[in-house]
Amino acid sequence: MKYDWILFDADETLFHFDAYTGMKLMFERFGVDFTRDDYREYQQVNLPLWVDYQEGKISADQLKHIRFEGWAKKLDTTPLTLNSAFLEAMADICTLLPGAKELIQSLSGKAKLGIITNGFTELQAIRLERTGMSEYFEHVVISEEVGIAKPDLGIFDHALELMGHPCKSKVLMVGDNPHSDVLGGLNFGIETCWLNPKGKDKPDNIEPHYEVASLYELQTKLLA
Structure with a gap:
């Protein structure tokens, strides 16, 4: 060797890392039918954040918060609650x-x-x-x-x-x-x-x- x-x-x-399936499962648990269009919209926010994170422009906490801000308002919850629920769903389908x-x-x-x-x-x-x-x-x-x-x-x-x-x-x-x-x-x-x-x-x-x-x-x- x-x-x-x-x-x-x-x-x-x-x-x-099938993020769409994970998000679909996560939102199902919140009573939401999450579609491919919803996912595309989410990725328009999420993908640039990952680039900023890798370039050291934002922290992990900022990434977690910003990417779920819009959905948190709609569902009257916090971005961190959604982030945790997403990671839990990703673990479940791993x-x-x-x-x-x-x-x-x-x-x-x-x-x-x-x-x-x-x-x-x-x-x-x-x-x-x-x-x-x-x-x-x-x-x-x-x-x-x-x-x-x-x-x-x-x-x-x-x-x-x-x-x-x-x-x-x-x-x-x-x-x-x-x-x-x-x-x-x-x-x-x-x-x-x-x-x-x-x-x-x-x-x-x-x-x-x-x-x-x-x-x-x-x-x-x-x-x-």
């Missing part, structure tokens, strides 16, 4: 991506494993537990707890410190987001793997060390 440590993103790298369990089990004992995620704390532990994955990861580094999000080098620094400062050449970052996962890892000086199941075009000036279409392909590459 070339690497001593393999770090994974969480959403759409290890776990399915599934692993194809090949995730096999990959992690095959790497266990051959390299140390960690997670670096920009997702929220409330969702991470429960998801790992429900999917039987908790035992495999030495460290789960969550941007909300660290106060910095990928691609900021600070979150990678924090992870490296927890890991006991291994040689960077022995660390691999795996993720589906070319900007936060791949560019973040490259700028930090570690090797990277872009999980690209939909065959998207590579953004200019971002050159991962590996590109794979599935976690099965990654398993083959790493254990060859």
Whole structure:
């Protein structure tokens, strides 16, 4: 095994993140029929907030608050209540991506494993537990707890410190987001793997060390 440590993103790298289905379930619990049009409208607010969060312009708390402000007024509740209900619904529908369990089990004992995620704390532990994955990861580094999000080098620094400062050449970052996962890892000086199941075009000036279409392909590459 070339690497001593393999770090994974969480959403759409290890776990399915079907936000529409999660929101539909969450709003159903509030007695609301949430439609695709409602979702598109929500994403017009939500997606730019995630960009601002990753660029350090807003905090996790601001993101949680602003994205549900409109719906909270309609339902006479608070944005944080809706945010928690959403994360609970996402935990309830949580599934692993194809090949995730096999990959992690095959790497266990051959390299140390960690997670670096920009997702929220409330969702991470429960998801790992429900999917039987908790035992495999030495460290789960969550941007909300660290106060910095990928691609900021600070979150990678924090992870490296927890890991006991291994040689960077022995660390691999795996993720589906070319900007936060791949560019973040490259700028930090570690090797990277872009999980690209939909065959998207590579953004200019971002050159991962590996590109794979599935976690099965990654398993083959790493254990060859």
